[in-house]
Amino acid sequence: xxxxxxxxxxxxxxxxxxxxxxxxxxxxxxxxxxxxxxxxxxxxxxxxxxxxxxxxxxxxxxxxxxxxxxxxxxxxxxxxxxxxxxxxxxxxxxxxxxxxxxxxxxxxxxxxxxxxxxxxxxxxxxxxxxxxxxxxxxxxxxxxxxxxxxxxxxxxxxxxxxxxxxxxxxxxxxxxxxxxxxxxxxxxxxxxx
Numbered sequence: 001x002x003x004x005x006x007x008x009x010x011x012x013x014x015x016x017x018x019x020x021x022x023x024x025x026x027x028x029x030x031x032x033x034x035x036x037x038x039x040x041x042x043x044x045x046x047x048x049x050x051x052x053x054x055x056x057x058x059x060x061x062x063x064x065x066x067x068x069x070x071x072x073x074x075x076x077x078x079x080x081x082x083x084x085x086x087x088x089x090x091x092x093x094x095x096x097x098x099x100x101x102x103x104x105x106x107x108x109x110x111x112x113x114x115x116x117x118x119x120x121x122x123x124x125x126x127x128x129x130x131x132x133x134x135x136x137x138x139x140x141x142x143x144x145x146x147x148x149x150x151x152x153x154x155x156x157x158x159x160x161x162x163x164x165x166x167x168x169x170x171x172x173x174x175x176x177x178x179x180x181x182x183x184x185x186x187x188x189x190x191x192x193x
Contacts, residue, residue, distance in 0.1 A: 010056030061170030101171030113160030
């Protein structure tokens with residue numbers, strides 16, 4: 001059996017919905033000028049591209065909104081002349097630990113291109129630090145099953161490319177709740193034929 005782990009930095013995350021598009025429509029993420037994403041103070045256009053730093057990316061959401069964020073994972077479709085299978089997927093993330101109205105990780109989905117949804121976990125309602133930083137308890141690697149690591153019941157054969165999608169629900173009373181993504185990745189295996 002061959003195995004391979006592939007990770008990407010968090011700043012590759014893209015929001016499914018960004019600015020209002022100039023037509024007066026309003027999106028789910030905070031933009032101090034009316035768009036769906038919010039600007040981190042003194043950093044323009046963060047409502048569209050997030051606030052990228054060496055350790056990841058930060059997005060600021062509007063109160064009572066939900067946004068899907070997507071991660072493209074470079075996928076070794078063939079490993080040692082055998083088709084690869086996805087074993088588990090990861091997103092290292094954190095939200096503000098506001099005990100009253102936190103942003104929460106609501107759903108975690110994994111796709112093989114448009115071919116198939118390989119994994120789906122909804123209704124999570126998680127908040128806090130699950131980003132591998134010093135804010136998160138534990139020792140490295142700070143992977144927590146069901147929070148920032150999700151293992152498939154059976155490895156799934158990959159044909160096209162792995163995409164991970166997470167749904168973040170922003171706090172119901174606060175336009176300044178953030179989500180930070182520090183990295184994302186996946187573990188692939190093959191069975192010798």
